[in-house]
Amino acid sequence: xxxxxxxxxxxxxxxxxxxxxxxxxxxxxxxxxxxxxxxxxxxxxxxxxxxxxxxxxxxxxxxxxxxxxxxxxxxxxxxxxxxxxxxxxxxxxxxxxxxxxxxxxxxxxxxxxxxxxxxxxxxxxxxxxxxxxxxxxxxxxxxxxxxxxxxxxxxxxxxxxxxxxxxxxxxxxxxxxxxxxxxxxxxxxxxxxxxxxxxxxxxxxxxxxxxxxxxxxxxxxxxxxxxxxxxxxxxxxxxxxxxxxxxxxxxxxxxxxxxxxxxxxxxxxxxxxxxxxxxxxxxxxxxxxxxxxxxxxxxxxxxxxxxxxxxxxxxxxxxxxxxxxxxxxx
Ligand SMILES: NC(=O)c1ccc[n+]([C@@H]2O[C@H](COP(=O)([O-])OP(=O)(O)OC[C@H]3O[C@@H](n4cnc5c(N)ncnc54)[C@H](OP(=O)(O)O)[C@@H]3O)[C@@H](O)[C@H]2O)c1
Numbered sequence: 001x002x003x004x005x006x007x008x009x010x011x012x013x014x015x016x017x018x019x020x021x022x023x024x025x026x027x028x029x030x031x032x033x034x035x036x037x038x039x040x041x042x043x044x045x046x047x048x049x050x051x052x053x054x055x056x057x058x059x060x061x062x063x064x065x066x067x068x069x070x071x072x073x074x075x076x077x078x079x080x081x082x083x084x085x086x087x088x089x090x091x092x093x094x095x096x097x098x099x100x101x102x103x104x105x106x107x108x109x110x111x112x113x114x115x116x117x118x119x120x121x122x123x124x125x126x127x128x129x130x131x132x133x134x135x136x137x138x139x140x141x142x143x144x145x146x147x148x149x150x151x152x153x154x155x156x157x158x159x160x161x162x163x164x165x166x167x168x169x170x171x172x173x174x175x176x177x178x179x180x181x182x183x184x185x186x187x188x189x190x191x192x193x194x195x196x197x198x199x200x201x202x203x204x205x206x207x208x209x210x211x212x213x214x215x216x217x218x219x220x221x222x223x224x225x226x227x228x229x230x231x232x233x234x235x236x237x238x239x240x241x242x243x244x245x246x247x248x249x250x251x252x253x254x255x256x257x258x259x260x261x262x263x264x265x266x267x268x269x270x271x272x273x274x275x276x277x278x279x280x281x282x283x284x285x286x287x288x289x290x291x292x293x294x295x296x297x298x299x300x301x302x303x304x305x306x307x308x309x310x311x312x313x314x315x316x317x318x319x320x321x322x323x324x325x326x327x328x329x330x
Pocket of ligand 1: 040041042043044164165166167168169170187188189208229230231232235251252253254255276277278279315316317318319322
């Protein structure tokens with residue numbers, strides 16, 4: 001049996017360790033992918049720390065994959081969170097495992113790095129060499145989430161759209177909001193990220209430590225959308241007073257803390273709150289096409305597979321600018 005290197009966690013909250021494993025045999029309906037790059041997302045902490053119900057250990061982490069597989073020799077493909085078109089997030093977690101040199105993926109969850117070129121004969125998307133493998137993983141997950149949330153709202157060009165939390169997801173959310181024509185507001189803790197947020201396209205920056213976020217948003221006319229990528233329910237609650245008429249808070253960041261909703265404001269302002277899971281393979285496809293068209297690019301830090309533990313800690317420290325990506329080939 002052919003072998004490969006993989007990074008696994010033996011038990012909930014255990015350390016990440018590099019091990020040798022059998023190359024998986026893809027079952028019916030799956031494809032075998034040679035992993036070129038895999039992003040480390042904050043959501044990987046749900047798996048590593050055993051916070052997701054029903055996980056079995058030892059397990060290999062990871063769900064932001066770029067690689068090549070055998071639909072067509074050398075074709076570059078990517079996989080995001082979902083285990084398939086109709087898959088639930090729960091299935092997605094059980095299906096993820098890409099901190100490895102190879103992984104088997106459900107074909108319906110797999111996206112080709114292409115710009116909307118559909119092959120009728122092969123019934124799949126044709127590959128394009130325009131997007132590098134290292135910048136693909138964050139697009140599949142970190143990108144598909146913020147872009148599909150922006151798409152799913154009724155916001156129009158010129159509306160105030162705020163992004164709370166400028167990390168792996170948020171730095172892409174800001175770029176998408178700007179490129180989609182919104183008046184873009186970045187909200188983060190402290191002044192440290194202000195210059196970068198402006199560089200990413202934010203028209204305005206709100207420092208949640210020194211400013212009242214809700215008042216600052218109201219001074220801009222009120223937000224039509226607040227995309228909350230921060231890992232804090234309290235920080236999300238603090239933005240709610242900043243919603244404008246028909247404004248919506250979209251919760252993408254995961255937190256145990258509940259979000260408090262002021263009922264009268266919600267009635268009078270026709271406000272709403274919505275949770276949002278990552279996009280489907282089709283969303284990833286659209287996201288890649290839009291990124292190639294508009295020039296949205298992730299800022300990444302690359303690590304070899306052998307330094308996966310360090311790379312994970314770097315992501316958790318909040319110091320990464322902005323997405324940590326593992327490179328199994330290095
Ligand atoms: N729903 C989905 O589809 C989906 C997809 C991907 C990820 N997620 C979730 O989304 C969250 C973000 O993921 P990520 O990979 O972008 O994580 P990340 O790179 O660690 O970024 C999280 C950001 O949230 C900020 N933050 C935390 N608490 C804050 C607060 N009180 N006020 C302002 N900012 C705060 C952090 O800022 P500091 O630098 O100041 O700490 C950091 O920049 C995670 O909970 C992840 O599990 C959800």
